[in-house]
Amino acid sequence: MSFYDDGALSRRDFIKGSAAAAVTLGLASGASAQQSDVKEIRCGFIGVGTEGSMLLGKLVKIPGVKVPAICDIYEPNLQKGLKIAGGLVRGYEDYRYMLDRTDLDAILIATPLNWHAPMAIDAMKSGKHVFSEKMMAYSIEDAKMMLKTSRQTGKLLQIGHQRRYDPLYNHAFNLIKQGVLGKITHVRCMWNRNGSWRRAVPDPKLERLINWRMYKDQSQGLMAELASHQMHVTNWFLESLPISVMGYGGIDYWKDGRETYDNVNVLFEYPEGVKVYYQSLTTNQFDNCYEQFMGDKGTLVITTGKAQLFKEPRAEDLMWSSAAHKEKVGGKEAIVLDADVTAKLKAQAGEGEQIAAGEKKKDDYMAELEAFIQCIREGKQPDCDGQEGLESAATCLLANQAMAQGKKLYYKPEMFKA
């Protein structure tokens, strides 16, 4: 019996797996649509700092999207946002005045964490769909309130975990579902950098406004800003939620007045004995950023733009591996996953079967924004909705509490439900 007979993973399934990812995403390929062909969606944008301005620059490119309103309390950011959007755009300092407008379909929020919930709730109550950057909210209760408001108002709520819309991540998820890794027993995730994470602030009065990530009244630190992405992927790929968490964090290097940890090292326990180790450093960027899923048949190492599969020595060859692109990594042979592999395999297969061509490479931020707009147009629930956002937020927020209290804490089912 070959390795994947029981898992029903043939080369053709591998090909279909790739195509399935594209279907799941339901992306408009966007861009080929003429503006006149699609319903115009009018968006207001709150918070155009580094992340927000990057998102805004992509949002305005989506056919049929107009951004006539931008809000930021920091004048240089507001000016930058107006410059990116171009044309007739009104700037606001107070988001509530923007929400009074009746000509907006949706609000996108990329503000400091503590503002996500009040702004999103106000926006949904004023009849707008909401895209909120990650982490979903400052507290579990805030996240639950956002989710409840979405249900009560019938307005869409999407959380900005962009990997959920990345064809490569979707392809990897489908492969895991089909048993490529066997039984996953351990996961390692890390996001390591070497830098202060601090912005240069020209006026001390602006310190807490610009370096909000450093201050506990606005931020949940590394677990919110970085880990929430990777714990979202972990919950998604494992299709389960954590049972308990313990860890160490500290302000051990950047003693510059910050209040949030400059390093976190966390161990999560998931059902069936699965352990998940998470690390984020600001003093050493070795290994940088990836998620590593370790099963009894193989290991997946994935990050934005690249994914590799490593076969365990005792596992049999993958049926489709002869057609895959391989490379040597640390003396081991890795199969490089490619969400565009369909076309390549089609050429090699010579089966004469028409298979959907691999999806054009596009960045995951663009993909999540296109999906949000498409959900509004079609009245569909986002893949990364408030429920997924809550699950990731609760996972990370209890980890912060475990580190602060120096003890093991247990998740309760109600933490993940609104």
Next chain:
Amino acid sequence: MCSTNPILVRMKRVAMNCEFELVLCGSDRRYLIDAGEEAFEELARLEEQLSVFIPTSDVSDINAHAAERPVRIDARLFDLLLLAKRVSAETGGAFDISTGPLVRRWSAGDDHGGFSVPTSEEISQLISKVGMKHVCLDQAAITVAFDRPGMMINLGAIGKGYAVREMADLLRGRGIDAGLISGGTSTVYAIGHAPDDDAWTVGIRNPVEREERLTTVRLRDRALSTSGGHERFTEADGVRYSHVIDPRTGRPADALLIACAVTSDPAESDALSTAFLVLGVEETKEYCSAHESVGAVLVPVPAPGADLEIIRIGIE
């Protein structure tokens, strides 16, 4: 910031196929590093937006779709394309971001893989796919479209200067009032002046004796950009064909060894240095006399055995 207890911080980052360098002057080393890191973050974002080698970049998107339909872009990128179009118009087409088909033919060779000098018919055919008049910019819709298939744009001759400009704006916003920002050997911009001087002194490399300095230019809140046809070329039968193509003729521009432009806008100086290389000495003089804020340094190709001649226009 730089006048009291000055500290100089030097930082480098590879982007846009070259090395960007910051020299920042201030009184707090940590602050300067944080500001520099933020400027490099902006540089990385710009590379992802402008590179023709990144399939998800805005420029790749334009090249893939602009012949089919108007492509909506970030208004900042739109402003850059407007600048490219203005410089093209003001230089009589000597600067052109759409010369890709010509450049590729002169640098990569013919359909058979080898290099051959293109025929006049080939050049005429390629020129039909080149020209800013075919790049349609709709200011109301903030879109770009090509009026014919086969066209492409490449911001290689303006993008590094644009990145330098955006980084300079960001650093100024962080209170940096003295420093140098360079994008490879293409463009350098001076913020304010050096701590012990009333300007920054920037050298221009000798295009023949590359370890030597040819001349210097003093900059204060101004940019210097250089272009040279001597650095990238294809050689066949003992003849060097520069990769800098005159969009007007479709043939290599070979009158100058290097051309430098000095203006207050690094993106404009980047574009103008390429234009001057194509225009040659007389037309560059005409341009500078019509644009008093623009200066130039030109080095013509010398006669055999002759010394290099340095022509400075509008620069002390």
